[in-house]
Amino acid sequence: MVKEFKLPDIGEGVHEGEITKWLVKEGDPIKEEQLFVEVMTDKVTVQLPSPFTGRVLRLLAKEGEVVKVGSAIIVIGEEGEAAPAKPAPHEAVVPTPAAPTPAPPRETAATGEVLATPGIRRLARELRVDLAAIRATGPRGRVTEDDVRGAAQGPKPTSAVGEVSAAKPAAPGAREERILVHGIRRRIAEKMQKSKNTAAHFTYVEEVDMTSLVHLREKMKAKAEKKGAKLTYLPFIVRAVVAALKDHPALNASLDDEKQEVVVKRYYNVGIATATEAGLIVPVIHDADAKDLNALAREIERLAEAARANRLTPQDVSGGTFTITSLGALGGILATPIINWPEVAIVGIHRIEKRPVVRDDRVEVREMMYLTCSFDHRVIDGHVGAAFVESVKEYLEHPALLFVEA
Numbered sequence: 001m002v003k004e005f006k007l008p009d010i011g012e013g014v015h016e017g018e019i020t021k022w023l024v025k026e027g028d029p030i031k032e033e034q035l036f037v038e039v040m041t042d043k044v045t046v047q048l049p050s051p052f053t054g055r056v057l058r059l060l061a062k063e064g065e066v067v068k069v070g071s072a073i074i075v076i077g078e079e080g081e082a083a084p085a086k087p088a089p090h091e092a093v094v095p096t097p098a099a100p101t102p103a104p105p106r107e108t109a110a111t112g113e114v115l116a117t118p119g120i121r122r123l124a125r126e127l128r129v130d131l132a133a134i135r136a137t138g139p140r141g142r143v144t145e146d147d148v149r150g151a152a153q154g155p156k157p158t159s160a161v162g163e164v165s166a167a168k169p170a171a172p173g174a175r176e177e178r179i180l181v182h183g184i185r186r187r188i189a190e191k192m193q194k195s196k197n198t199a200a201h202f203t204y205v206e207e208v209d210m211t212s213l214v215h216l217r218e219k220m221k222a223k224a225e226k227k228g229a230k231l232t233y234l235p236f237i238v239r240a241v242v243a244a245l246k247d248h249p250a251l252n253a254s255l256d257d258e259k260q261e262v263v264v265k266r267y268y269n270v271g272i273a274t275a276t277e278a279g280l281i282v283p284v285i286h287d288a289d290a291k292d293l294n295a296l297a298r299e300i301e302r303l304a305e306a307a308r309a310n311r312l313t314p315q316d317v318s319g320g321t322f323t324i325t326s327l328g329a330l331g332g333i334l335a336t337p338i339i340n341w342p343e344v345a346i347v348g349i350h351r352i353e354k355r356p357v358v359r360d361d362r363v364e365v366r367e368m369m370y371l372t373c374s375f376d377h378r379v380i381d382g383h384v385g386a387a388f389v390e391s392v393k394e395y396l397e398h399p400a401l402l403f404v405e406a
Helices: 118-127 145-153 183-198 211-226 234-247 293-308 382-397 400-405
Strands: 003-006 016-022 035-040 045-049 054-059 066-068 072-077 093-095 113-115 201-209 253-256 261-264 270-275 322-326 345-349 353-359 362-376
Touching (some): 016 183, 035 072, 118 183, 201 382, 211 382, 234 293, 234 322, 234 382, 362 382, 382 400
Parallel strands (some): 270 322, 322 345
Antiparallel strands (some): 016 035, 035 045, 054 072, 201 362, 353 362
């Protein structure tokens, strides 16, 4: 019997997903519970198992395509069966938003419907652009960011983060190569652009003497390992950030732009920006304030491994209230991190290195680190941000306070 598999509801609030990778091809045998497709939503990338055993008769969506929850994406049948007539490719089809001013007729589809990703639809609403009036230049008539911005402002931006029309292999001797912007890279581009366009960023930098914490970690590492925990500096930093958030609750918040309300969170879900081959992902340590150092270390390691293996669940990447970003040993001197919108602040931690500093009118070699924090100035004033950073610094320079606070 020929059966269709429809894209399931992967998580709360998820209405569609992008097919980022097929793990099977037409004609392949497939078993029940076999992972057959990788789908990315606004929240997470997941691999879906087949509910049927049989043979793949047809793939109903291409890699890079956005499909709605409930839409069929694959046809599975028994040996010798044929697939039904091939339907039109699935796309995210949505009603067009109302336009503030009349615009020329659309040159693609004339049906009153638009092919666009969620990020592009949000951008169109923000810029008050009628999607139906835009000449779409993306694959299969899809509207791109360049199309929207071009309609709103005239010239295209010099740094485009929308889709490239096609991924073309470089010819021998070619001086350029075009690579399709899709999957996690496209989501990162959309979210970072959203943050920069929305939050009024300002950055505050402070120098932290990590000498005491370095010595403390060295003494605690062996015992932590016996309890199955790899004790890096991150668990200490998470504890310090949570303690500082309790001192300054305005930082553990988000801004509801639509309702113009600041939502202060009374729980502490700390996101840890994690580099993967596909791009930057932010898994979340839920209830970080309720975990001791070893529990934090184990959770950080679990989330990092799951992110790199593409095994994060929707829960693992949802509900964050504050984000920490770090490049570890490659942390550099300092950077200006972009806020994980709609949060109102982010902490960037950098390389710890021995440097000469003055203590009691004497030059000493200390373990020093720069701390860079970006804030949304619409919510956080300069003195509030500075006070928060100074609080984090106090906990890191005097780590015994972390245990007193706990």
